[in-house]
Amino acid sequence: DAGITQSPRHKVTETxxxxxxxxxxxxxxxxxYWYRQDPGHGxxxxxxxxxxxxxxxxxxxxxxxxxxxxxxxxxxxxxxxTSSQTSVYFCAISDRHTTGNEQFFGPGTRLTVL
Amino acid sequence: xxxxxxxxxxxxxxxxxxxxxxxxxSYSGSPELFWYVQxxxxxxxxxxxHISRESIKGFTADLNKGETSFHLKKPFAQExxxxxxxxxxxxxxxxxxxxxxxxxxxxxx
Numbered sequence: 001d002a003g004i005t006q007s008p009r010h011k012v013t014e015t016x017x018x019x020x021x022x023x024x025x026x027x028x029x030x031x032x033y034w035y036r037q038d039p040g041h042g043x044x045x046x047x048x049x050x051x052x053x054x055x056x057x058x059x060x061x062x063x064x065x066x067x068x069x070x071x072x073x074x075x076x077x078x079x080x081x082t083s084s085q086t087s088v089y090f091c092a093i094s095d096r097h098t099t100g101n102e103q104f105f106g107p108g109t110r111l112t113v114l
Numbered sequence: 115x116x117x118x119x120x121x122x123x124x125x126x127x128x129x130x131x132x133x134x135x136x137x138x139x140s141y142s143g144s145p146e147l148f149w150y151v152q153x154x155x156x157x158x159x160x161x162x163x164h165i166s167r168e169s170i171k172g173f174t175a176d177l178n179k180g181e182t183s184f185h186l187k188k189p190f191a192q193e194x195x196x197x198x199x200x201x202x203x204x205x206x207x208x209x210x211x212x213x214x215x216x217x218x219x220x221x222x223x
Contacts, residue, residue, distance in 0.1 A: 031209050033211070035213075040123070040215060041215060042120075042200060042213050042214055042215035042216040043158075043200060043213040043216070044213070045210070045211070045212070045213075048209075048210060050209070056210075058210075059212075090158065092158075094209055096209060100163070100165075101146060101148075101163070101204050101209055102148075102160045102163070103150075103160070103202075103211060104159075105157045105158040105159070106157070107157055108157075
């Protein structure tokens with residue numbers, strides 16, 4: 001597996017609380033992504049980053065924010081968690097010059113919002 | 115906007131039977147397409163990409179621009195092929211990827 005980890009791996013939280021998920025890479029890849037995986041919806045892009053401090057929205061960005069202050073870390077924050085944000089969250093990395101356009105995925109974080 | 119459609123949520127085939135997982139896309143530019151696979155309890159991983167025109171684990175996929183399709187095929191299914199398969203489209207200068215909804219392949223012994 002590429003050097004990409006996610007923390008925490010599992011989290012249960014209550015509606016209205018803030019939650020931060022962390023993605024950490026040791027590959028020095030330029031691009032990082034956050035997806036959510038839901039039955040019937042597949043993988044949907046939440047936010048992505050194309051460099052330090054450079055981020056953009058994906059197709060399901062409402063209710064989420066991200067930050068990337070250094071190359072290796074990409075944080076996903078749910079400002080006020082809702083039950084609709086119960087999902088499995090995947091981080092991915094890629095770098096056009098070293099891996100072509102292949103994405104490498106983390107192990108996922110299972111988030112349950114009660 | 116780009117879109118990837120995988121019409122089958124579940125595809126069940128018998129071992130040794132041919133497999134075809136369908137993928138259609140819509141994109142105004144020149145597409146770069148991929149198939150990713152997620153085996154049980156494993157990470158999502160790349161299976162193959164159209165630009166390399168390779169065969170991985172017996173699977174092939176041909177880009178048909180006229181039909182805007184990138185179907186995944188294997189002549190003889192094996193039990194170990196049982197997994198979730200995602201078709202994906204790369205677009206834009208920032209390597210934004212759009213995934214389909216996925217097809218679960220179940221190979222019956």
